[in-house]
Amino acid sequence: GHHEPEPPPKPKFHPPGPTVPLEPFIANLPDKEGKNHAVKVTIAIELAREAQEDAFKVFVPRVRDVTLSYIRSLSFEQIASNDATEKMRKELLEKWQAVGAVDAQGVLITDLITQ
Numbered sequence: 001g002h003h004e005p006e007p008p009p010k011p012k013f014h015p016p017g018p019t020v021p022l023e024p025f026i027a028n029l030p031d032k033e034g035k036n037h038a039v040k041v042t043i044a045i046e047l048a049r050e051a052q053e054d055a056f057k058v059f060v061p062r063v064r065d066v067t068l069s070y071i072r073s074l075s076f077e078q079i080a081s082n083d084a085t086e087k088m089r090k091e092l093l094e095k096w097q098a099v100g101a102v103d104a105q106g107v108l109i110t111d112l113i114t115q
Contacts, residue, residue, distance in 0.1 A: 017049040025068055031076040039079055040113040041071055046106030059101040066095040085109045
């Protein structure tokens with residue numbers, strides 16, 4: 001009995017659950033000189049694998065509300081900085097879960113345009 005060598009075990013990778021895209025968020029953010037910059041942020045919500053997209057949809061208005069408030073609270077420098085998306089992901093996820101969207105497990109920033 002000639003045995004093939006065992007392939008090395010694959011790392012356990014949990015496939016994401018359903019993704020719920022949100023309509024883009026548009027805001028005017030002031031820079032430190034007080035000049036406004038148009039900012040467009042496109043975000044999708046990654047749900048837990050067992051989450052039901054339809055059951056989650058009732059939370060989308062709340063998620064949009066806290067997301068827009070959050071984006072509007074940033075300065076242009078904050079959103080344009082290199083580590084902005086990392087910070088946004090972490091803070092948005094906490095805010096979403098705080099308004100009851102506990103099935104949200106990831107924030108995907110799919111587009112970020114600043115002028």
